[in-house]
Amino acid sequence: MxxxxxxxxxxxxxxxxxxxxxxxxxxxxxxxxxxxxxxxxxxxxxxxxxxxxxxxxxxxxxxxxxxxxxxxxxxxxxxxxxxxxxxxxxxxxxxxxxxxxxxxxxxxxxxxxxxxxxxxxxxxxxxxxxxxxxxxxxxxxxxxxxxxxxxxxxxxxxxxxxxxxxxxxxxxxxxxxxxxxxxxxxxKGVSWYEVEAVGRASHSGLDPEKGVNAGIELSHQILALESIADAAAGTTVTPTRATIGTTGNTVPANARVNVDVRCRTVAEQDRVDAALRRLEPVLDGARIVLHGEVNRRxxxxxxxxxxxxxxxxxxxxxxxxxxxxxxxxxxxxxxxxxxxxxxxxxxxxxxxxxxxxxxxxxxxxxxxxxxxxxxxxxxxxxxxxxxx
The missing domain is CATH 3.40.630.10 (Zn peptidases)
Incomplete structure (x- = not known):
């Protein structure tokens, strides 16, 4: 048989x-x-x-x-x-x-x-x-x-x-x-990150100018992520789930977005990791904190x-x-x-x-x-x- x-x-x-x-x-x-x-x-x-x-x-x-x-x-x-x-x-x-x-x-x-x-x-x-x-x-x-x-x-x-x-x-x-x-x-290799924008809270009606809007800062970072991807190399850098702020009348002091990265090669995966770690804030007084790492080569x-x-x-x-x-x-x-x-x-x-x-x-x-x-x-x- x-x-x-x-x-x-x-x-x-x-x-x-x-x-x-x-x-x-x-x-x-x-x-x-x-x-x-x-x-x-x-x-x-x-x-x-x-x-x-x-x-x-x-x-x-x-x-x-x-x-x-x-x-x-x-x-x-x-x-x-x-x-x-x-x-x-x-x-x-x-x-x-x-x-x-x-x-x-x-x-x-x-x-x-x-x-x-x-x-x-x-x-x-x-x-x-x-x-x-x-x-x-x-x-x-x-x-x-x-x-x-x-x-x-x-x-x-x-x-x-x-x-x-x-x-x-x-x-x-x-x-x-x-x-x-x-x-x-x-x-493809997989890397999972969370990009965190840290700002400063304030009352959005009484004194919004005293705040640093983490949501606006995060929007700049989301747009920046697009430039890190490389379609020709098969590299995708995809913002997925996001959270912003705490209440509807507060300038948000914190905003976060998950980022799913897929790469065909180790070299591309390392390039994207380095680029994410170089992200800089756009707004005065804001900070960027990167969480996460390469998950699978x-x-x-x-x-x-x-x-x-x-x-x-x-x-x-x-x-x-x-x-x-x-x-x-x-x-x-x-x-x-x-x-x-x-x-x-x-x-x-x-x-x-x-x-x-x-x-x-x-x-x-x-x-x-x-x-x-x-x-x-x-x-x-x-x-x-x-x-x-």
Whole structure:
């Protein structure tokens, strides 16, 4: 039986696993929900690995109250890191409005595309290899399932970076892109800032001239942000949420705006950071305070290209005629892995669409092919040592 045949035979089991995980809602910022999700994820993954003859127990790594799960398979050197997450963006109660369903070959449910089905595919890809070749067939694989990716991986970042630094390759099971499931070979880096304008309050009717209007100062800064962006380089500097003042009859002493920065290269990310730190006030008596920093370094194509070329070579064996690649603006935990020098390939998860949207869905016809591709890629990487 080929790996593709094996993946096809597992489809019903993968759907059942996805259903169980989707129906355990897991919003990132709900500690109780995330704890329950970790418990269930541990049980589901553990059962599939045990069925395949893998006795490895999970490690539950709780960092600042957030549970992350790690399975280190075999005793050999760490070779291939599989990165997933079990948290989602959907609040408790979403299932009442968007229940799990499978109709006309399409699976739906909150978190299915981002990234529950991807996690299920990763686990079954490993189990297939172990079932076919014994535990030694996955010796050197680490499966990491974190619990706070959707809110910036604030507690898991160091864990991901440490794991990536000791592995030869990282495969990220975030959802693919487009109708044919393009792999993500480049992701923009992300920096998050808050620009704060500090002025001086006064009564806006009795003596407005005694104040320094932080709102007006902030408006100058928002306009200045536009000049820092560089469309040709793919660099965006986007003011988003803003707050000004305290009451309707007070010259505001404080105003703030969040700034979302996306860059294709480390050099651009550093340039924007330096430019933001050089912002100067326009109004006499005003001050500018910058909060924030680089959150994720870019996943540059150079880090992913050898892995993508390997996957493209293996794709026909998984029944995939043409495996496409794409660069995207969104970031993932793959940025952290690439940032410490680990070759990283992203987008190995589900094919579908609607991430974070009401029409989130997965096209089931692609699930066996994507699972087989993951198995083939893991096997190929384990067979070739000393890549780094």
């Amino acid at each position: 080929t790996l593709l045949d094996s993946a096809g035979a597992r489809l019903d089991s993968m759907i059942a696993d996805a259903k169980e995980l989707i129906e355990c809602e897991s919003p990132s910022e709900d500690p109780r929900a995330i704890a329950l999700s970790a418990d269930l994820t541990d049980a589901v993954i553990g059962a599939r690995l045990a069925e395949a003859g893998l006795a490895a127990a999970s490690e539950r790594l709780v960092i600042d109250g957030v549970p992350h799960l790690r399975w280190s398979l075999g005793t050999g050197p760490r070779r291939v890191l599989l990165i997933c997450h079990h948290d989602t963006v959907w609040p408790l109660g979403t299932l009442a409005r968007i229940p799990f369903s499978v109709r006309d070959g399409v699976l739906r449910g909150p978190g299915c595309f981002d990234m529950i089905v991807g996690t299920v595919q990763a686990v079954h890809a490993v189990a297939m290899l172990a079932q076919a070749g014994g535990p030694e067939a996955v010796d050197g694989v680490t499966l990491l399932v974190t619990g706070d990716e959707e809110i910036g991986s604030l507690t898991s970042r160091t864990l991901i970076e440490e794991e990536a630094a000791r592995h030869e390759a990282a495969l990220v099971f975030e959802a693919s892109a487009g109708a044919q499931g393009a792999l993500k070979t480049a992701r 870019p996943l540059e194509r150079e880090s992913a290209l050898p892995l993508y070329e390997r996957a493209a070579r293996l794709a026909p064996e998984a029944g995939i005629d043409a495996l496409e690649e794409i660069a995207v603006g969104g970031a993932s935990d793959g940025n952290f892995a690439a940032g410490v020098g680990c070759p990283t390939l992203d987008g190995l998860g589900a094919v579908g669409g609607g991430a974070h949207a009401e029409d989130e869905h997965v096209v089931l016809a692609h699930v066996p092919h994507r699972t087989a591709l993951a198995s083939l890629l893991i096997r190929d990487l384990l067979a070739e040592g000393g890549r780094r």
